[in-house]
Amino acid sequence: MYNIIEKAKDLGYSAELIYINREEYSIEEGDQTYSRYLNEEGYGLRVFKDGKVGFAYSTKLSDSILENAIESLKVSQSDDANKIPPYNKPNYINLYYDFDLIEVAKEKIKELEDIKKEKINVINLNSTTWISKIGIINTEGLDVYEKRSGISVSASGNYKEAGYVGPEIYEYMSFRNPKTDIQQLKEKLVDKVMITKEKNKLDFKPKSVILTPKATYSLIFPLLRYAISTENYYRGRTPFKEGESINDKLKIIDDPTIKESIYSRSFDAEGQQSKVNTIIDGEIKTFLSNTYWANKTKRENTASASRSYATTPIIYPSNISISYKEEYDNLDDENKIYIDEVQGVHTSNFDTGEFSVVGSFSWIIKGGKKISLREIVITSTLKDLLKNIVASTKKREIQGNIITGNLEILNVSIV
Numbered sequence: 001m002y003n004i005i006e007k008a009k010d011l012g013y014s015a016e017l018i019y020i021n022r023e024e025y026s027i028e029e030g031d032q033t034y035s036r037y038l039n040e041e042g043y044g045l046r047v048f049k050d051g052k053v054g055f056a057y058s059t060k061l062s063d064s065i066l067e068n069a070i071e072s073l074k075v076s077q078s079d080d081a082n083k084i085p086p087y088n089k090p091n092y093i094n095l096y097y098d099f100d101l102i103e104v105a106k107e108k109i110k111e112l113e114d115i116k117k118e119k120i121n122v123i124n125l126n127s128t129t130w131i132s133k134i135g136i137i138n139t140e141g142l143d144v145y146e147k148r149s150g151i152s153v154s155a156s157g158n159y160k161e162a163g164y165v166g167p168e169i170y171e172y173m174s175f176r177n178p179k180t181d182i183q184q185l186k187e188k189l190v191d192k193v194m195i196t197k198e199k200n201k202l203d204f205k206p207k208s209v210i211l212t213p214k215a216t217y218s219l220i221f222p223l224l225r226y227a228i229s230t231e232n233y234y235r236g237r238t239p240f241k242e243g244e245s246i247n248d249k250l251k252i253i254d255d256p257t258i259k260e261s262i263y264s265r266s267f268d269a270e271g272q273q274s275k276v277n278t279i280i281d282g283e284i285k286t287f288l289s290n291t292y293w294a295n296k297t298k299r300e301n302t303a304s305a306s307r308s309y310a311t312t313p314i315i316y317p318s319n320i321s322i323s324y325k326e327e328y329d330n331l332d333d334e335n336k337i338y339i340d341e342v343q344g345v346h347t348s349n350f351d352t353g354e355f356s357v358v359g360s361f362s363w364i365i366k367g368g369k370k371i372s373l374r375e376i377v378i379t380s381t382l383k384d385l386l387k388n389i390v391a392s393t394k395k396r397e398i399q400g401n402i403i404t405g406n407l408e409i410l411n412v413s414i415v
Contacts, residue, residue, distance in 0.1 A: 001137060004045065004066050009139045013070065014048040014084040016138035018269065020309045025101040026128035027109045035105075042309035045069045051078035057310045081295035087141040090273035092266045093257055096147040097176055101129040104178045108153050115186050120193040121160045123168060128152045129178075136271035144271045150262040151175055153182050159193050166196035167361060170341075174262045174398070192340065195363055195372045202364070202373050202414065207335035208390070209378070209412040213399040215339045219357065221320060221402050223382040224252075226350045228279050229315045230289035234297050239353040239383050244284045246386050249325035252280040254288060254304070255403075256318035263318045263401050270313055272303040279320075280386070290315050322404040324392040331391055331408050338363050338370075338406075342378065353382030359414075379413040388412070 001017055008015035024038040044057040047069045054073025058065045076082075108127040116122050128151070135145035152174040159166035171189045173182055211219065227238045256265050256274040265274055270291050278285045286302060290313045294301035306316035341361035348355035359376040393405035 001043070001061065001135075004061070004063065005137055005139055007063070008045075008047055008066055011070070012049065013073075014139045015066075015069075016046045016048075016084055016136065016142070016270070018044045018307070018309055019133075019135040020044075021133040022130060023101065023132075024128065024130040025105050026126065027105050029109065029113075029125040030123065044307070044309040044311070046084075046312065047073055048082060048084045049073065051080050051082050052076035053082045055312050079296075081292050083291065083295055084138055084140055085142065085270040085272055085291045088144070088267070088272050090144055090267040090271075092146060093259060093264065093274075095149070095176065095259065095264055095266065096131070097149045097178055099129070099149070099178045101131065104151060105129045107178075108151065108182065111182055112153060112155055112186070115155055115157065115189060118190045120157045120190055123156045123158065124154075126152075126154045136267070136269075138271070142271045144267050146266050148262075148265070149176055151178060151180070152262070153185060155185065155189050157189055157193050159197050161197075164197075166193065169193050169196065169361065172400075174400075175260050176262060177260065180260075192361070195370045196361070197372075199372050199374045200364075202337070202376060204335075206337045206364075206414060207333065207410075208337075209409045209414065210331055210336050210338045211407045211409060212338065212340045213397050213402060213404050213406070215342055215359075216322065216404050216407060217399040217402040219342045219345055219355070219378075220322075220382065220385060221400065222345050223348060223350060223353055223355065224320065225317055225401075227353060227382060228254075228286075228288050228317070230287040230293040230297055230299065230302075231315055232351075233287045234293065237351045238287075239351070239381065240284050240287075242284055242287070246280050246283055246383070247324075247389055248282045250280055250282065250386060250389055251278070251323050253278050253321050254302075254317045254319065255321050256303075258319050258321075258398075258403070261319045261398055261403075265318060268303040269305040269307045270303075272301060272305070274318070275303050277302045277304070288315050288317060317401060319398075320402050322392075322402065322407070323396075324389055324407070326391045327394045327405070328391060329394055331393060331406055332365055334365050336364070336408070337373070337376070337414060338365075339376075339378065355380065355382070377415050379415075380411075384411065385409055 056068035288304035290305035
Protein backbone atom coordinates (compact mmCIF):
# COMPACT_ATOMS: atom_id res chain seq x y z
CA MET A 1 0.00 0.00 0.00
CA TYR A 2 2.77 2.41 0.94
CA ASN A 3 4.68 1.59 -2.27
CA ILE A 4 1.67 2.55 -4.37
CA ILE A 5 1.31 5.86 -2.53
CA GLU A 6 5.02 6.57 -3.04
CA LYS A 7 4.79 5.67 -6.75
CA ALA A 8 1.86 8.05 -7.19
CA LYS A 9 3.82 10.80 -5.45
CA ASP A 10 6.89 10.19 -7.65
CA LEU A 11 4.65 10.53 -10.73
CA GLY A 12 3.44 13.93 -9.52
CA TYR A 13 0.05 12.94 -8.10
CA SER A 14 -1.48 13.36 -4.69
CA ALA A 15 -3.04 10.02 -3.72
CA GLU A 16 -5.21 8.41 -1.06
CA LEU A 17 -5.77 4.70 -0.46
CA ILE A 18 -8.52 3.20 1.70
CA TYR A 19 -8.26 -0.39 2.87
CA ILE A 20 -11.21 -2.36 4.27
CA ASN A 21 -11.35 -5.95 5.50
CA ARG A 22 -14.58 -7.38 6.92
CA GLU A 23 -14.96 -10.79 8.53
CA GLU A 24 -18.57 -11.75 9.21
CA TYR A 25 -20.49 -14.75 10.50
CA SER A 26 -24.28 -15.10 10.58
CA ILE A 27 -26.85 -17.70 11.59
CA GLU A 28 -30.44 -17.60 10.36
CA GLU A 29 -33.32 -19.77 11.53
CA GLY A 30 -36.56 -19.90 9.57
CA ASP A 31 -38.09 -22.78 7.64
CA GLN A 32 -34.50 -23.95 7.50
CA THR A 33 -31.42 -23.12 9.54
CA TYR A 34 -28.22 -22.08 7.85
CA SER A 35 -25.01 -20.18 8.60
CA ARG A 36 -22.78 -18.05 6.43
CA TYR A 37 -19.16 -16.94 6.73
CA LEU A 38 -17.90 -13.95 4.74
CA ASN A 39 -14.41 -12.48 4.44
CA GLU A 40 -14.21 -9.50 2.13
CA GLU A 41 -11.19 -7.34 1.41
CA GLY A 42 -10.80 -4.38 -0.89
CA TYR A 43 -8.83 -1.27 -1.76
CA GLY A 44 -9.98 2.08 -3.16
CA LEU A 45 -7.50 4.57 -4.62
CA ARG A 46 -8.08 8.22 -5.47
CA VAL A 47 -5.46 10.33 -7.29
CA PHE A 48 -5.55 14.13 -7.54
CA LYS A 49 -3.83 16.55 -9.89
CA ASP A 50 -4.68 20.04 -11.22
CA GLY A 51 -8.21 19.98 -9.77
CA LYS A 52 -8.96 16.58 -11.33
CA VAL A 53 -9.56 13.32 -9.49
CA GLY A 54 -9.35 9.71 -10.63
CA PHE A 55 -10.58 6.60 -8.84
CA ALA A 56 -10.12 2.84 -9.05
CA TYR A 57 -10.76 -0.08 -6.73
CA SER A 58 -9.81 -3.73 -6.50
CA THR A 59 -10.06 -6.74 -4.21
CA LYS A 60 -6.37 -7.42 -4.86
CA LEU A 61 -3.60 -4.89 -4.44
CA SER A 62 -1.29 -4.39 -7.43
CA ASP A 63 0.16 -1.58 -9.52
CA SER A 64 -2.83 -1.83 -11.88
CA ILE A 65 -5.01 0.01 -9.36
CA LEU A 66 -2.74 3.06 -9.71
CA GLU A 67 -2.70 2.78 -13.50
CA ASN A 68 -6.50 2.58 -13.62
CA ALA A 69 -6.95 5.54 -11.25
CA ILE A 70 -4.61 7.69 -13.36
CA GLU A 71 -6.42 6.62 -16.52
CA SER A 72 -9.81 7.63 -15.08
CA LEU A 73 -8.39 11.01 -14.01
CA LYS A 74 -7.90 11.88 -17.70
CA VAL A 75 -11.68 12.15 -18.21
CA SER A 76 -12.29 14.08 -14.98
CA GLN A 77 -13.36 17.72 -15.14
CA SER A 78 -11.17 20.19 -13.31
CA ASP A 79 -12.69 21.59 -10.12
CA ASP A 80 -10.84 23.64 -7.50
CA ALA A 81 -12.75 21.75 -4.77
CA ASN A 82 -11.06 18.49 -5.78
CA LYS A 83 -8.32 18.47 -3.15
CA ILE A 84 -6.89 15.58 -1.20
CA PRO A 85 -8.00 15.48 2.47
CA PRO A 86 -5.33 17.01 4.72
CA TYR A 87 -3.11 15.29 7.28
CA ASN A 88 -5.04 14.48 10.41
CA LYS A 89 -4.41 12.56 13.64
CA PRO A 90 -7.67 11.42 15.23
CA ASN A 91 -8.43 10.82 18.89
CA TYR A 92 -9.20 7.11 18.86
CA ILE A 93 -12.31 5.63 20.46
CA ASN A 94 -12.19 1.95 21.40
CA LEU A 95 -14.78 0.41 19.06
CA TYR A 96 -13.46 -3.15 19.23
CA TYR A 97 -14.38 -6.05 21.51
CA ASP A 98 -12.26 -9.17 21.22
CA PHE A 99 -14.61 -12.12 20.81
CA ASP A 100 -15.07 -15.27 18.75
CA LEU A 101 -17.45 -14.49 15.87
CA ILE A 102 -18.94 -17.96 15.66
CA GLU A 103 -19.35 -18.54 19.40
CA VAL A 104 -21.06 -15.19 20.04
CA ALA A 105 -23.38 -15.62 17.05
CA LYS A 106 -24.38 -19.03 18.42
CA GLU A 107 -24.93 -17.60 21.91
CA LYS A 108 -27.20 -14.85 20.62
CA ILE A 109 -29.27 -17.14 18.38
CA LYS A 110 -29.74 -19.46 21.38
CA GLU A 111 -30.99 -16.51 23.44
CA LEU A 112 -33.42 -15.59 20.65
CA GLU A 113 -34.79 -19.13 20.58
CA ASP A 114 -36.51 -18.47 23.92
CA ILE A 115 -39.15 -16.60 21.89
CA LYS A 116 -40.35 -19.96 20.55
CA LYS A 117 -41.67 -20.78 24.02
CA GLU A 118 -44.15 -17.90 23.75
CA LYS A 119 -47.61 -18.06 22.16
CA ILE A 120 -46.58 -16.49 18.88
CA ASN A 121 -45.58 -17.83 15.49
CA VAL A 122 -41.85 -17.24 15.05
CA ILE A 123 -41.01 -16.63 11.39
CA ASN A 124 -37.32 -15.80 11.41
CA LEU A 125 -34.37 -15.41 13.80
CA ASN A 126 -30.99 -13.96 12.85
CA SER A 127 -27.70 -13.36 14.63
CA THR A 128 -24.74 -11.70 12.87
CA THR A 129 -21.28 -10.86 14.18
CA TRP A 130 -18.43 -9.06 12.43
CA ILE A 131 -15.03 -7.43 12.72
CA SER A 132 -14.01 -4.67 10.31
CA LYS A 133 -10.49 -3.37 9.78
CA ILE A 134 -10.32 0.06 8.17
CA GLY A 135 -7.23 2.03 7.19
CA ILE A 136 -6.56 5.16 5.12
CA ILE A 137 -3.18 6.51 3.97
CA ASN A 138 -2.30 9.38 1.64
CA THR A 139 0.61 11.36 0.23
CA GLU A 140 0.06 14.16 2.78
CA GLY A 141 1.20 11.93 5.67
CA LEU A 142 -2.25 10.71 6.71
CA ASP A 143 -2.07 7.21 8.18
CA VAL A 144 -5.07 6.08 10.25
CA TYR A 145 -6.33 2.60 11.12
CA GLU A 146 -8.79 0.97 13.50
CA LYS A 147 -10.70 -2.24 14.17
CA ARG A 148 -14.45 -2.10 14.75
CA SER A 149 -16.55 -5.01 15.96
CA GLY A 150 -20.30 -5.35 15.86
CA ILE A 151 -23.25 -7.64 16.57
CA SER A 152 -26.82 -7.54 15.32
CA VAL A 153 -29.81 -9.68 16.25
CA SER A 154 -33.28 -9.70 14.74
CA ALA A 155 -36.52 -11.66 15.05
CA SER A 156 -39.86 -11.63 13.29
CA GLY A 157 -43.16 -13.28 14.12
CA ASN A 158 -46.92 -13.00 13.91
CA TYR A 159 -50.12 -14.23 15.52
CA LYS A 160 -51.87 -17.30 14.07
CA GLU A 161 -55.05 -18.90 15.38
CA ALA A 162 -58.14 -20.54 13.91
CA GLY A 163 -57.66 -19.26 10.39
CA TYR A 164 -56.54 -15.76 11.44
CA VAL A 165 -53.03 -14.70 10.43
CA GLY A 166 -51.78 -11.40 11.84
CA PRO A 167 -49.21 -9.08 10.24
CA GLU A 168 -45.52 -9.87 10.55
CA ILE A 169 -43.73 -7.87 13.26
CA TYR A 170 -39.97 -7.36 12.99
CA GLU A 171 -37.59 -6.32 15.78
CA TYR A 172 -33.88 -5.52 15.48
CA MET A 173 -30.96 -4.59 17.76
CA SER A 174 -27.31 -3.75 17.03
CA PHE A 175 -24.48 -3.25 19.52
CA ARG A 176 -20.78 -3.85 20.06
CA ASN A 177 -20.48 -5.49 23.48
CA PRO A 178 -21.15 -9.27 23.28
CA LYS A 179 -22.51 -9.17 26.85
CA THR A 180 -25.38 -6.86 25.85
CA ASP A 181 -28.74 -8.18 27.08
CA ILE A 182 -31.27 -8.75 24.27
CA GLN A 183 -34.23 -9.52 26.55
CA GLN A 184 -35.85 -6.22 25.59
CA LEU A 185 -36.02 -7.25 21.92
CA LYS A 186 -37.73 -10.52 22.80
CA GLU A 187 -40.27 -8.82 25.05
CA LYS A 188 -41.05 -6.17 22.43
CA LEU A 189 -41.68 -8.75 19.73
CA VAL A 190 -44.02 -10.84 21.87
CA ASP A 191 -45.93 -7.80 23.18
CA LYS A 192 -46.42 -6.33 19.71
CA VAL A 193 -47.49 -9.61 18.14
CA MET A 194 -50.11 -10.08 20.85
CA ILE A 195 -51.49 -6.58 20.11
CA THR A 196 -52.21 -7.71 16.53
CA LYS A 197 -54.62 -10.47 17.59
CA GLU A 198 -57.32 -8.26 16.08
CA LYS A 199 -57.37 -5.08 14.03
CA ASN A 200 -59.72 -2.17 14.55
CA LYS A 201 -60.72 0.80 12.43
CA LEU A 202 -59.77 4.27 13.64
CA ASP A 203 -63.07 5.89 14.64
CA PHE A 204 -61.95 9.20 16.17
CA LYS A 205 -59.68 12.13 15.37
CA PRO A 206 -56.51 11.68 17.42
CA LYS A 207 -55.10 14.45 19.58
CA SER A 208 -51.54 13.64 18.47
CA VAL A 209 -49.25 10.99 17.03
CA ILE A 210 -46.54 9.12 18.97
CA LEU A 211 -43.61 7.92 16.87
CA THR A 212 -41.61 5.12 18.48
CA PRO A 213 -37.82 5.12 17.90
CA LYS A 214 -38.39 2.40 15.32
CA ALA A 215 -40.88 4.58 13.39
CA THR A 216 -38.61 7.62 13.76
CA TYR A 217 -35.75 5.66 12.19
CA SER A 218 -37.95 4.53 9.28
CA LEU A 219 -39.64 7.88 8.65
CA ILE A 220 -37.62 10.83 9.95
CA PHE A 221 -34.07 9.55 9.46
CA PRO A 222 -34.13 9.10 5.64
CA LEU A 223 -35.75 12.51 5.10
CA LEU A 224 -33.46 14.24 7.60
CA ARG A 225 -30.30 12.58 6.26
CA TYR A 226 -31.06 14.00 2.82
CA ALA A 227 -32.10 17.44 4.12
CA ILE A 228 -28.94 18.11 6.17
CA SER A 229 -26.46 17.38 3.37
CA THR A 230 -24.31 20.34 2.34
CA GLU A 231 -24.47 19.06 -1.24
CA ASN A 232 -28.27 19.22 -1.26
CA TYR A 233 -28.21 22.61 0.45
CA TYR A 234 -25.81 23.93 -2.23
CA ARG A 235 -28.06 22.56 -4.99
CA GLY A 236 -31.21 24.02 -3.40
CA ARG A 237 -32.65 20.56 -2.80
CA THR A 238 -33.51 20.69 0.89
CA PRO A 239 -36.50 22.16 2.76
CA PHE A 240 -34.12 23.72 5.32
CA LYS A 241 -32.44 27.12 5.36
CA GLU A 242 -29.43 27.99 7.48
CA GLY A 243 -30.50 29.77 10.67
CA GLU A 244 -34.15 28.88 10.11
CA SER A 245 -36.19 28.53 13.32
CA ILE A 246 -37.55 25.00 13.77
CA ASN A 247 -38.47 24.22 17.39
CA ASP A 248 -37.16 26.06 20.48
CA LYS A 249 -37.06 22.89 22.60
CA LEU A 250 -35.65 20.53 19.97
CA LYS A 251 -32.00 19.52 19.67
CA ILE A 252 -30.59 17.19 17.04
CA ILE A 253 -26.90 16.28 16.93
CA ASP A 254 -24.80 13.90 14.88
CA ASP A 255 -22.53 12.07 17.31
CA PRO A 256 -20.04 9.50 15.93
CA THR A 257 -18.43 8.95 19.36
CA ILE A 258 -21.12 6.79 20.99
CA LYS A 259 -19.17 3.62 21.71
CA GLU A 260 -22.03 1.09 21.66
CA SER A 261 -23.42 2.20 18.29
CA ILE A 262 -22.18 0.24 15.29
CA TYR A 263 -22.24 3.48 13.26
CA SER A 264 -19.62 5.22 15.43
CA ARG A 265 -16.10 5.87 14.17
CA SER A 266 -12.87 7.50 15.31
CA PHE A 267 -12.40 8.99 11.85
CA ASP A 268 -14.61 9.35 8.79
CA ALA A 269 -14.08 7.65 5.42
CA GLU A 270 -11.49 10.28 4.44
CA GLY A 271 -9.46 9.84 7.64
CA GLN A 272 -10.66 13.07 9.26
CA GLN A 273 -11.23 13.09 13.02
CA SER A 274 -14.84 12.47 13.95
CA LYS A 275 -16.74 15.47 15.30
CA VAL A 276 -19.96 15.92 17.25
CA ASN A 277 -22.02 18.25 15.04
CA THR A 278 -25.07 20.18 16.24
CA ILE A 279 -27.57 20.10 13.38
CA ILE A 280 -30.56 21.72 15.07
CA ASP A 281 -30.64 23.61 18.36
CA GLY A 282 -33.92 25.45 18.09
CA GLU A 283 -32.81 26.52 14.61
CA ILE A 284 -30.81 25.01 11.75
CA LYS A 285 -27.16 25.18 12.82
CA THR A 286 -25.13 22.89 10.56
CA PHE A 287 -25.28 20.99 7.28
CA LEU A 288 -23.05 17.92 7.13
CA SER A 289 -20.17 17.79 4.65
CA ASN A 290 -17.19 15.83 3.39
CA THR A 291 -13.92 17.31 2.10
CA TYR A 292 -15.14 18.09 -1.43
CA TRP A 293 -18.36 19.83 -0.36
CA ALA A 294 -16.61 21.70 2.45
CA ASN A 295 -14.16 23.04 -0.15
CA LYS A 296 -16.91 23.73 -2.67
CA THR A 297 -19.00 25.78 -0.23
CA LYS A 298 -16.03 27.19 1.74
CA ARG A 299 -17.40 25.75 4.99
CA GLU A 300 -15.85 23.80 7.83
CA ASN A 301 -15.59 20.09 7.12
CA THR A 302 -17.89 18.20 9.53
CA ALA A 303 -16.02 14.92 8.79
CA SER A 304 -19.18 13.17 7.59
CA ALA A 305 -17.68 11.19 4.70
CA SER A 306 -18.87 7.62 4.20
CA ARG A 307 -18.02 4.97 1.60
CA SER A 308 -16.98 1.42 0.87
CA TYR A 309 -13.69 0.64 -0.83
CA ALA A 310 -15.60 0.42 -4.14
CA THR A 311 -17.11 3.92 -4.01
CA THR A 312 -16.04 7.53 -3.64
CA PRO A 313 -17.03 9.46 -0.48
CA ILE A 314 -20.60 10.62 0.07
CA ILE A 315 -22.09 12.64 2.93
CA TYR A 316 -23.75 10.45 5.53
CA PRO A 317 -24.49 10.94 9.26
CA SER A 318 -23.31 8.58 11.98
CA ASN A 319 -25.67 8.63 14.99
CA ILE A 320 -28.54 11.13 14.90
CA SER A 321 -29.52 11.94 18.49
CA ILE A 322 -32.92 13.62 18.92
CA SER A 323 -33.76 15.19 22.28
CA TYR A 324 -36.59 17.42 23.46
CA LYS A 325 -36.71 19.52 26.63
CA GLU A 326 -40.20 18.32 27.64
CA GLU A 327 -39.58 14.72 28.81
CA TYR A 328 -41.95 12.33 30.56
CA ASP A 329 -41.84 8.77 31.88
CA ASN A 330 -44.55 7.86 29.35
CA LEU A 331 -46.90 9.57 26.94
CA ASP A 332 -49.89 7.26 27.39
CA ASP A 333 -53.25 8.79 26.50
CA GLU A 334 -56.42 7.34 24.98
CA ASN A 335 -56.58 10.18 22.43
CA LYS A 336 -53.25 9.42 20.76
CA ILE A 337 -52.09 7.06 18.00
CA TYR A 338 -48.86 5.12 18.48
CA ILE A 339 -47.03 4.42 15.21
CA ASP A 340 -44.31 1.76 15.17
CA GLU A 341 -43.86 0.79 11.52
CA VAL A 342 -44.21 2.78 8.29
CA GLN A 343 -43.91 1.82 4.64
CA GLY A 344 -43.38 3.84 1.48
CA VAL A 345 -40.91 6.51 2.65
CA HIS A 346 -39.01 6.06 -0.64
CA THR A 347 -41.99 7.64 -2.46
CA SER A 348 -41.54 10.93 -0.55
CA ASN A 349 -40.43 14.19 -2.15
CA PHE A 350 -37.02 14.42 -0.51
CA ASP A 351 -36.34 17.91 -1.89
CA THR A 352 -39.37 19.36 -0.09
CA GLY A 353 -39.69 16.82 2.73
CA GLU A 354 -43.31 16.05 1.79
CA PHE A 355 -44.52 12.49 2.41
CA SER A 356 -47.60 10.31 2.52
CA VAL A 357 -46.81 6.89 3.93
CA VAL A 358 -48.63 3.85 5.27
CA GLY A 359 -48.60 3.16 8.98
CA SER A 360 -48.46 -0.62 8.74
CA PHE A 361 -48.42 -1.20 12.50
CA SER A 362 -49.99 1.23 14.95
CA TRP A 363 -52.20 1.14 18.02
CA ILE A 364 -54.36 3.17 20.36
CA ILE A 365 -55.04 2.73 24.08
CA LYS A 366 -58.54 2.01 25.39
CA GLY A 367 -59.19 1.17 29.03
CA GLY A 368 -55.46 0.73 29.58
CA LYS A 369 -55.26 -1.85 26.76
CA LYS A 370 -53.36 -1.50 23.47
CA ILE A 371 -55.66 -1.94 20.46
CA SER A 372 -54.12 -2.58 17.04
CA LEU A 373 -55.35 -0.48 14.10
CA ARG A 374 -55.85 -1.32 10.48
CA GLU A 375 -53.40 0.33 8.09
CA ILE A 376 -53.51 4.12 8.21
CA VAL A 377 -52.07 6.81 5.92
CA ILE A 378 -49.82 9.45 7.49
CA THR A 379 -49.31 12.73 5.61
CA SER A 380 -47.11 15.68 6.53
CA THR A 381 -43.68 17.21 5.85
CA LEU A 382 -40.35 16.70 7.58
CA LYS A 383 -40.24 20.33 8.67
CA ASP A 384 -43.78 20.21 10.11
CA LEU A 385 -42.99 17.01 12.01
CA LEU A 386 -39.99 18.64 13.68
CA LYS A 387 -41.81 21.92 14.34
CA ASN A 388 -44.73 20.09 15.98
CA ILE A 389 -42.82 17.82 18.37
CA VAL A 390 -44.20 18.65 21.83
CA ALA A 391 -42.85 15.89 24.09
CA SER A 392 -40.49 12.93 24.41
CA THR A 393 -40.13 10.03 26.79
CA LYS A 394 -37.14 10.06 29.13
CA LYS A 395 -36.18 6.55 28.09
CA ARG A 396 -34.20 6.62 24.85
CA GLU A 397 -32.91 3.81 22.68
CA ILE A 398 -30.67 3.20 19.70
CA GLN A 399 -32.57 2.12 16.60
CA GLY A 400 -30.28 1.97 13.58
CA ASN A 401 -28.71 5.43 13.17
CA ILE A 402 -31.26 7.07 15.50
CA ILE A 403 -31.08 7.64 19.27
CA THR A 404 -34.35 8.95 20.65
CA GLY A 405 -37.33 8.34 22.90
CA ASN A 406 -40.96 8.14 21.82
CA LEU A 407 -41.83 11.48 20.19
CA GLU A 408 -45.25 13.13 20.49
CA ILE A 409 -46.19 15.20 17.43
CA LEU A 410 -49.21 17.43 16.77
CA ASN A 411 -51.01 18.32 13.51
CA VAL A 412 -50.25 15.14 11.57
CA SER A 413 -52.90 14.10 9.04
CA ILE A 414 -54.15 10.55 9.69
CA VAL A 415 -56.73 8.73 7.56
